[in-house]
Amino acid sequence: xxxxxxxxxxxxxxxxxxxxxxxxxxxxxxxxxxxxxxxxxxxxxxxxxxxxxxxxxxxxxxxxxxxxxxxxxxxxxxxxxxxxxxxxxxxxxxxxxxxxxxxxxxxxxxxxxxxxxxxxxxxxxxxxxxxxxxxxxxxxxxxxxxxxxxxxxxxxxxxxxxxxxxxxxxxxxxxxxxxxxxxxxxxxxxxxxxxxxxxxxxxxxxxxxxxxxxxxxxxxxxxxxxxxxxxxxxxxxxxxxxxxxxxxxxxxxxxxxxxxxxxxxxxxxxxxxxxxxxxxxxxxxxxxxxxxxxxxxxxxxxxxxxxxxxxxxxxxxxxxxxxxxxxxxxxxxxxxxxxxxxxxxxxxx
Numbered sequence: 142x143x144x145x146x147x148x149x150x151x152x153x154x155x156x157x158x159x160x161x162x163x164x165x166x167x168x169x170x171x172x173x174x175x176x177x178x179x180x181x182x183x184x185x186x187x188x189x190x191x192x193x194x195x196x197x198x199x200x201x202x203x204x205x206x207x208x209x210x211x212x213x214x215x216x217x218x219x220x221x222x223x224x225x226x227x228x229x230x231x232x233x234x235x236x237x238x239x240x241x242x243x244x245x246x247x248x249x250x251x252x253x254x255x256x257x258x259x260x261x262x263x264x265x266x267x268x269x270x271x272x273x274x275x276x277x278x279x280x281x282x283x284x285x286x287x288x289x290x291x292x293x294x295x296x297x298x299x300x301x302x303x304x305x306x307x308x309x310x311x312x313x314x315x316x317x318x319x320x321x322x323x324x325x326x327x328x329x330x331x332x333x334x335x336x337x338x339x340x341x342x343x344x345x346x347x348x349x350x351x352x353x354x355x356x357x358x359x360x361x362x363x364x365x366x367x368x369x370x371x372x373x374x375x376x377x378x379x380x381x382x383x384x385x386x387x388x389x390x391x392x393x394x395x396x397x398x399x400x401x402x403x404x405x406x407x408x409x410x411x412x413x414x415x416x417x418x419x420x421x422x423x424x425x426x427x428x429x430x431x432x433x434x435x436x437x438x439x440x441x442x443x444x445x446x447x448x449x450x451x452x453x454x455x456x457x458x459x460x461x462x463x464x465x466x467x468x469x470x471x472x473x474x475x476x477x478x479x480x481x482x483x484x485x486x487x488x489x490x
Contacts, residue, residue, distance in 0.1 A: 147439035153409030170203040184308040195223025218254040225250040226267040233274040262308040269317040294327035349401040354411040356390040361443035382421035410440040429472035
């Protein structure tokens with residue numbers, strides 16, 4: 142039997158998105174345009190697809206070429222906002238100077254897209270992403286008070302509120318907000334955990350909302366921080382996921398989100414966090430079902446957080462492969478075809 146090799150494609154299970162990303166990499170923008178047009182006002186899918194497309198396009202000039210040929214395109218303006226925000230985030234992570242100036246330009250690009258299509262949540266997601274580059278909360282919009290009676294720190298709450306008005310449970314927007322609170326001067330690990338729990342508690346009962354997985358992300362980040370500070374190690378790390386609250390998060394994510402979502406809407410990174418939480422809790426049969434849907438589509442997090450060599454992608458890939466093999470073997474599905482969720486649908490062509 143051939144050795145299993147994890148794949149790390151940013152498009153995950155979305156094969157239509159995979160094709161568009163590959164086209165961008167060779168300098169073609171029309172497949173990106175056509176995919177966004179096909180996605181339409183499916184806001185959750187539009188947000189996730191534009192995020193991946195923006196990351197791919199940030200390495201070249203395809204969006205600029207698109208705007209030159211179709212200057213009136215709303216989607217091209219949105220992708221310009223995506224690329225601008227992505228370039229700022231990369232510069233910030235790499236410690237480059239001049240990030241504030243780049244961020245101001247990216248905010249203007251996002252506002253330009255927002256002005257021409259106010260109903261679209263993506264420009265607001267870009268603004269939330271940019272807030273992560275302002276941990277000192279120098280901008281007033283980034284230090285607004287939380288909703289009344291909520292014990293959460295200041296942050297870009299007005300931006301999140303405007304986003305929620307357009308797409309109530311926008312996945313990326315809430316993940317961006319959690320990252321802002323995690324790293325802001327008024328936040329930290331406790332703030333991120335509290336925000337994730339608050340969001341989880343607001344998801345309607347039996348909803349198949351992807352934000353049911355958000356607390357598993359926050360716990361993976363919390364565990365990463367503990368390892369970084371020498372408070373935990375990989376040998377005892379599974380106990381982090383064997384607590385009643387984390388089990389409740391995994392239970393609801395499995396029962397309500399995983400089992401009732403369309404395949405094209407399943408985020409690979411969400412699937413990996415759920416599979417890891419179930420595996421770490423020794424729920425091998427349930428984890429195997431998630432691994433079957435994941436297929437080869439591993440993601441760096443959470444596996445490199447819990448790997449023998451923390452933070453190392455290769456060690457994380459080995460951890461993913463080990464967990465997958467163990468679960469499929471115990472469940473008796475090592476050679477079974479990959480199955481989808483109960484309500485999966487064909488991917489768009």
